[in-house]
Amino acid sequence: MLRMSSLQSRYEGKGIAAAVLGGGPSLPADMTMLPRRCLLIAVNYHALRLCRPVFMVYNDQPETDPDLAWAVDNNAIVKVSPDPSSDIFFDVPVWTGFYSSNTAAWFALWMGCDPVILCGMDLYQGAQVYFHPTDRDVPCFHYPLDQHLRPWIEDGLNLLPHSDRLRAMSGPLVNVFGQYVEGS
Numbered sequence: 001m002l003r004m005s006s007l008q009s010r011y012e013g014k015g016i017a018a019a020v021l022g023g024g025p026s027l028p029a030d031m032t033m034l035p036r037r038c039l040l041i042a043v044n045y046h047a048l049r050l051c052r053p054v055f056m057v058y059n060d061q062p063e064t065d066p067d068l069a070w071a072v073d074n075n076a077i078v079k080v081s082p083d084p085s086s087d088i089f090f091d092v093p094v095w096t097g098f099y100s101s102n103t104a105a106w107f108a109l110w111m112g113c114d115p116v117i118l119c120g121m122d123l124y125q126g127a128q129v130y131f132h133p134t135d136r137d138v139p140c141f142h143y144p145l146d147q148h149l150r151p152w153i154e155d156g157l158n159l160l161p162h163s164d165r166l167r168a169m170s171g172p173l174v175n176v177f178g179q180y181v182e183g184s
Helices: 027-031 066-074 100-110 145-159
Strands: 017-021 038-043 055-057 078-080 116-119 166-168
Touching: 017 027, 017 100, 027 116, 038 100, 055 100, 078 100, 100 116, 100 145
Parallel strands: 017 038, 017 116, 038 055, 055 078, 116 166
Antiparallel strands: none
């Protein structure tokens, strides 16, 4: 098992961008604008429908979601989670925030990726919350936008290492971290 402390600054100064791949409707279009050399980090299992990320970050216990349990059990991917199913032991304080995407952004920044690009982060706004069909109804789907932004603004800006490296490809987080533009 890897230790989180051993991954600190792994990509620092190497020109490695990371894409944190949420599950929102914007994900497929956002991915078409990523730089060619980009480390892919899935938030939960959604991006597995589109690509083969290196890492999958999740805060939930897999047994609470059949799709997540399947992804954890059936994919050759490095699992990053506070859950015991993780391939990485959290031996340092990790900002897990309120969402798995908070943990994934922290993880990419912790490893020294620059920039870290948030993709498919629509924050559950609109009639369709994922880019794929779902029959799950989760209470947070119905929170107003400011509640989804709050962890990023109140905690994230203070707890994310090198938050200045974070950009959003599209969606509400562009107003918090700025928009990713190729070469910026």
